[in-house]
């Protein structure tokens with residue numbers, strides 16, 4: 001006769017061991033999320049804003065002429081970028097260091113994603129929505145902004161530059177625009 | 182009753198089912214507390230929110246709103262393309278009459294674009310091999326003034342939108358025939374072949390083939406380059422580079438052409454030249 005009790009206990013022991021292991025993994029992941037959320041200011045985008053991806057280029061905020069960094073009359077710095085197959089428009093944006101910057105992204109075609117290396121800027125860019133991130137850049141220099149959501153065959157060549165300049169070198173033109181050129 | 186009997190098994194498992202449910206439920210509760218109470222509390226300062234609003238937004242009761250209101254912009258898009266691929270336009274293309282298109286083609290287009298859409302005048306593009314969307318986009322841009330050509334602008338301006346669509350659909354029918362045509366006269370330059378097929382990450386140059394081959398999955402209006410006339414291709418890349426041509430939505434081709442050297446433009450045009458006839 002097979003000792004069912006012994007088999008039962010052995011299975012139970014294995015199951016418990018794995019349950020403890022999985023529980024540990026879950027706690028590690030939750031811990032990582034809490035750590036990133038508190039110390040690195042990583043949080044889900046707070047706004048939900050719709051925009052028609054088919055007519056983005058025709059009029060309004062995301063027309064070609066309106067893209068890039070601009071400073072409002074009240075001093076608010078806003079950078080608007082289009083993520084499209086397979087480039088960012090504009091390919092280089094200027095932002096000031098140590099000042100709140102609002103980054104706004106939209107896509108006319110497929111899902112893209114952006115992250116600015118070495119910062120907490122990281123979001124998906126979903127057609128139909130505006131992805132908005134508020135941040136403050138502390139390190140000056142050229143930061144790499146790659147597309148991090150597979151968007152097609154040209155995905156790995158989809159890169160842009162975020163140029164963080166010291167506040168005194170950040171000089172908007174008469175129209176409030178600041179460009180890399 | 183035997184060991185392993187479903188009923189006895191069920192009774193035996195009962196305690197474990199309860200424990201497992203409690204564990205899963207507990208993790209859910211802990212996750213909810215972290216995500217909806219703890220993190221909003223630590224992060225609310227960034228968006229200048231009070232605790233209650235931050236919690237309501239995290240839970241999803243209050244809609245998140247832009248912390249800074251966006252000014253209403255009235256920027257206009259001219260002379261960039263006015264074509265938007267909304268259902269109305271796709272309907273016009275789907276319902277276009279290719280017989281009407283064939284008549285217009287026979288009267289107007291064949292003189293330059295050749296019989297069956299294969300142009301022997303090397304400055305003019307062959308239309309065979311292109312999708313109707315690609316042709317419609319360019320005809321509409323000539324009509325709206327987003328793209329300018331001494332001959333095409335007046336022709337396109339004379340035609341109505343349904344007529345443009347019928348011509349596009351007529352030439353779009355040659356698409357499948359043309360893809361099988363000819364072989365490619367590959368130049369020996371490996372570098373150009375690599376640029377066309379793989380792009381160059383260091384210069385943020387996507388491969389031409391990532392959009393310009395049939396079914397690549399790029400924008401719907403992307404033309405196919407295989408078999409296109411060398412002079413035409415090189416002239417278009419240069420026009421994009423200098424900004425003489427600007428009807429590419431979101432600078433897709435202008436940004437690429439600006440990074441290409443003169444030799445690369447010639448090399449790529451040669452690479453895509455097909456032997457069609």
Ligand SMILES: [Cu+2]
Nearest residue numbers: 112147151158
């Ligand atoms: Cu992308």
